[in-house]
Amino acid sequence: MNPYRLYLVTDDQQDLTTLKQVVKQAVAGGVTMVQVREKHGDIRAFIERAQAVKALLKGTGVPLIINDRIDVALAVDADGVHLGQSDMPVTLARQLIGDHKILGLSIEDENQLIEANSLPIDYLGLSAIFPTASKTNTKKHWGIEGLKMALHHTALPIVAIGGINENNIPALCKTGVQGLAIVSAICHAQDPKAASAYLLSLMQHASEIGEETD
Template identity: 60%
Template sequence: MNPANNISHNPYQLYLVTDEHQDNAILAKVIEQAVSGGVTMVQIREKHGDIRAFIARAALAKKILHGTGVPLIINDRLDVALAVNADGLHLGQSDMPAPMARNLLGPDKILGLTVESPAQLATAQALPLDYLGISTVFASATKTDTRHIWHLSGLRDAVSQSRLPLVAIGGIQSDNIAVVAACGCAGIALVSAICHAVNPRQAAAALLAQIQSSATS
């Protein structure tokens, strides 16, 4: 069974993506507080560090998340995901093909893929994936290689067209998270709104409350 299905609530709902520029001590603090505040999934994202440093950060995150029921996802690197026995892997369009990653991960891990255009969204529907990341909803300083801005209208269209759960990412903060959640996506991924908050626990709790309120309104 997919680890995501072992969680009683929606595992994608409040999806924390870590900031690679924060050191391990801050990383640990952010993850601990964010999970305490209601984060439902954590992705370790490292674009510029060496592989040993990536493994060390992933192992630290796994230790913190042990027993919480919050899945640990590794960005891009299958080898790191396997090394720490993470709950899943998130791929980009230039990473290992999803069928190959699924074959190596096995059927019981979570596998996600970022889609950056309507054409990629359509193609991804036939892939052995558990969810899709919709990037980028709004322009974002943390994602500098943006190829397509979905905006709210594009996100709503994507939700109506996808058989897979969608996680919105890019430029989402406390002042616009409610309108994004109202589009019907399964989850919202955040970096700076939690990682750079003075109190990540309070920030996560407030963001989750907005998501849940929008979903029920």
């Protein structure tokens, strides 16, 4: 089972009630990992949101990942942390969370990609694949060709993030990328369960076509 396959990143603009509804439905639809993101700097709110999501994920086998904050991840005993390039250094983060937690790192350029191969991390978040309204401060857009290049330069699993939707999922999956991170296409769907199931079906179909053409 590949935990990175359909990786839900929560929308920090949604209130707690909406967040819980989205996560519950998305997991029912087949989401394989959930990252709770909170950019407002309110640590109590972050912990509350993380605890609420953790309770929903209990018994599902879906890992809970915390964005940026090691302290929040430790406070709620999350399954892992995802760090950006300006967050705590991953070597220090690994010491704090231990060897058994999942540790991901955002990669924004080729130099970071190469450096990541010698870091104590479990997966890479390649950002941003395409332009996206939910993240405007991106260094570059990798595109399909950039993703292919990245896959050739690391043995670590790659989760593609940024502007991913039903239109580009087939092309992305044909690259053999290990995971796709989704925000808007699930969080803003009228029916997050149906949206998640549909995206998974697109991924499955594209992967099968990719295998046939290899």
